[in-house]
Amino acid sequence: MARLVIVSNRVASPKERAAKAGGLAVALREALGQRGGLWFGWSGETQTDPPPPKVFRSGRVTYALQTLDPEDQRAHYAGYANGALWPLCHYRLGAISYRRADWLGYRRVSEHFARSLMPLLTPDDTVWVHDYHFIPLAAELRKLGFEGRIGYFHHIPWPTPEVFLTLPSHAALVQDLSHYDLVGLQTEHDVRALLTYISSEAHGWIAPGGVVGLRERRFRILSFPIGIDAAAFVHDAKASVGRDEERRLEASLAGRALAVGVDRLDYSKGLPNKFAAFGELLNAYPEHRSKVTMMQIAPVSREEVAEYRALRRELEELGGAINGEYAEFDWVPLRYLNKAFPRATLAAIYRNARLGLVTPLRDGMNLVAKEYVAAQNPKDPGVLVLSRFAGAADELTGALIVNPYDIEGMAEAFNVGLRMPLEERKERWRANMDKVETNTIHEWCENFIAELSRPVDQFTAGPESGWTPARG
Template identity: 60%
Template sequence: MARLVIVSNRTASPRDRGTRAGGLAVGLREALQKEGGLWFGWSGELSEAAAEPKIHEAGNILFATIPLTAADHDDFYVHYANGTLWPLCHYRLGLIEFSRSAYEGYLRVNRLFAERLAPLLRPDDIIWIHDYHFIPLASALRALGVANRIGFFLHIPLPAPEVLTALPRHRRLVADLCAYDLVGFQTADDLRAFSSYLEEERVGAMDRDGAFQAFGRHGMAAAFPIGIDTQAFVDLAQAAVDSPQTRRLADSLGGRRLVIGVDRLDYSKGIPQRMESFQAALESHPEHRGRVTYMQIAPISRGEVEQYRALRRELEGWVGRINGRFGEFDWAPVRYLNKAFPRQSLAGFYRAAAVGLVTPLRDGMNLVAKEYVAAQDPENPGVLVLSRFAGAARSLPQALIVNPFDVEEIGDAIHLALTMPLEERRARWAGMMAELRTNTIQSWCQAFVSRLNAIDTNRRAA
């Protein structure tokens, strides 16, 4: 059996176990552990000069990491990956900051990764590269003579052609994407955007089976909606019911019902609109005043970037206004926490919440939505309010699907969720759980790797 090699911006820690590791890390670790594999990525460290990989062995897995120089990290990660590609793919064109030097740094770091990875590869390795940080990596590996099967999965949305073409040098980026043997997307919408780009820009075409021909190459593209480790999260939530943190949360609510949002602090998550929507729910449905608490957990992300500092100030303003307007001496309508919590704590919080608010303005999938559903008590489940622009909305139609830009609609959905009859809540939850149990993180990994393994490498050249 061929060895699996995974490349991502950050690797899982060799010491992470169980509840400490995130769902994606758990799934990728299992895929590597099954037959043995290599996980290659950035160490999280900065150095004065490029260095050779550090190798750590854990069970059947080799972890290989390299540092970046401060200049490479700024150009590659801060300015291009997250200052250019992230806002582009989340349809925030006004936030794009493109510079030629950052773009060159992005290509430079991809070449560095290729140079450090290539000597570690075996001829029959299957290589699986993850996310927008490494779109050019296959091209860089091919330039070094690497002939292995290489697949790529984009975890964030691929924008429609009219948005993607706003990116300077977009054609080079898509050409690099086409250097992969298999390109995976979260949803059929992303796959359609890729096909539309090839046709509208007249650089290639894709057939109904996902086979594409572009830039002198043949490849395959398909949607692989990512899942979670469903049973593990169910078990985690059940175990968390009587945990000290869950009990503390329940005691602090004083019998009030909980509405919860959990997001990384990012402008793509729609948190300001969500705050305004909760205010709209209290305005339109005064019966919920004093009876419902909204808790928003939003760990700080990219705090060195002014856009994110401004977002934090905006949210703090919303919390102050809502609590100042509706709060009582014994009730604060909104709790806003800029800190991360362990997965077991979050599982307990989800289970305690009558409503899960997942309303990103644009998201590749959003696994919080799936974790919220998996955490629920089957006898008395909560209700998921879900943005139509999250990839999860395609597979969880039983949620209350909303337009995240319509604050009144979200406010009405919160009211509907809080007043929904038990039998309807159970029926909606059962439909979503059937999906979560069918499409897990394990089946996602298996589907992608199996498809990549089946690629006919003799048909690469057009």
């Protein structure tokens, strides 16, 4: 079996606890822990003239952590990856900040990573690159002579061609993608968006089996919806019953229903809309006043970005306004927490929540939705309220699907979920849980690696074999 080499910006150290809900680092640690291999990524440190990566082993996993030049790191991470690609892929065109210097710094980091990684590779390694931080990495490894299998997985949404074309470097990024053997996206919607761009704008070829031809390159594009470690989350939820966290939570609720949201503090998560919808619930359905408490857990991220600081202030003002208008001396409607919690604590909160509120404006998948489902008590499950713009909506059809831009519509869904009879809750939960148990993090990992191991020439190749030529 070929050794698996994972490359990602964020590396979860073996001593780090899974303190955040979902997240790429937690998913990768669970995937790599099943089979062993090498995990290569940024050390979190910067230094002029950075040294070779620090390499150490823990259990079945070898870690290699690379320090970056301070200006390259800024241009790569805050500049291009999160200043341009993140808002682009989440359809926030007004938030895009594109500078050519950042684009060049973004590419320099992939070049630096390739030079540092290459001595650690063997010819038969399978390299799996994760997320938008390192799209050019395969092209840089090919320049250095690596001929092994390289796959890429894009964890966030892929934008439609009309949106993608607003990025000045769009053509170069897609050409970089062509140096992978397999490009994985979260949903079929994402796959269609990228294939449409390749066909109409890049003048590539599209064939059965996800095969794409672009200039001299042949590669595949497929969807791989990411899952969670369902069995582990079920275990944590069951283990929480009767423990201190659950007793404290139940005592604080005093018999009231709980609605919970767990999201990183990011403009893509639609948190102001969610707060507004909860306020509208209390306004339009006064019977729920003093009967339901909303808890929003939102760990702070990217505090150096002005828009994120503004978002935090906005939420504090919205939460204060809701509590100021509706709170009683023995009831606070909205609990807003800017901190992360261990997975075991989250499992206890999810299990006791009548509503799980996952309402992003745009999300690649959203593992919190799946964690909420896995944590439920099968005899008395809660109801998942899920944005249609989360990738998870394609799988979790038992959820109440909402449009996060429709505040009144979300409030109606909250009301429906709070009033839903037990039998319907069970039926909806079972439909969701079947998907969560079938498509786990382990199946996701194995499916991607299995497809990556298949050479593209196993499939139809070339216009003479029935390919559809690009139009326009």
